[in-house]
Amino acid sequence: MLSRLLRRFTGQKPSKDAAKKRLQFSLIYDKLEVNDTTLTDLQNDIVSVISNYFEIDKDSFELKVKRDDNVSALVFNTPILHVKRKKCLTKSVL
């Protein structure tokens, strides 16, 4: 009871909220932990799709799983050398 009153005055959040939040992120992160072959396959697929529209520098692209406080995102970065069709972008983020 005292701890709850103290928490109320200090504005501290119950520890279970932290537990829930941490769990939710770690579970998402666990599932994004994919093996290298899957990642390579995914990269190749993305490259082949993008290559239909843009000429990209295949040696300097990068694919990674990014984890911020609130979201996890799959980030694909690649410099575009030429535009094959009418569309103008210097950097594409998927």
Place this chain on the structure above:
Amino acid sequence: MEGKVIVITSGKGGVGKTTATSSIGAALALEGKRVAIVDMDIGLRNLDVVMGLENRIVFNIVDVVQGKCKISQAAIRDRRIENLFLIPASQSDNKDVLTTSGVERVAKQLRKEFDYVIMDSPAGIEKGFENSIVGANEALVICTPDVSAVRDADRVIGLLYSRSLTPKLIVNRIEPARVERGEMLSHEDVLDVLSIDLAGLVPMDEHVLISSNTGTPLVLQNDSKAGQAFKRIARRLNGEADLPIEAPNHKTSMWNKISKTFGFKK
């Protein structure tokens, strides 16, 4: 009609798998069903002592799978609860003595002889886990409301899904007072995180340790809250799917009521 094979698993050890298995098995037998509990934790058997049957072991599940004895020779009959049988694990062998095909074959035989076959899976997700789920048609995942148990439960749920099993969850060792204080994840929190159907909620209960000390079935103790919760889980499994799931609650004291009324909630 063929019986059901239910696997009880958790990923993490020490969350109450063995207690759950013995209690749910015993409760199903009390409902009048013929039940076989199989200890799949090869090399680390424990169900026999928890159930108080350790002095009566002659054969074990490894002997059955290897064809050294019949099912009826390995199944120990519980003398207190009619129609309850235990097939113990072997204690000396390592986990590699069982093959998945062998276990699957025996599970099929067991289904013909029993209404319910409850597989107590070992902790972990290695071969012993694979062996215990290979013959199952239903799965129960058990976890406690702490970060490590919930994370492991999620992993196991994923593995069960990939084997076309849709598990249900038992949240064990809930301490309502701590949930109320915000010190413990509530079952709603756990369900939010895991997004899975619930099989039942079991409160923390001192009777569990005491009944395992003496090897007596928890479900025979009417004053055991955990025992009663396992009984309700068994009834839900046994056709009463709509039996409401009660969240464990703790008694609200006079002081709590007063303080809540006046807004300075305890």
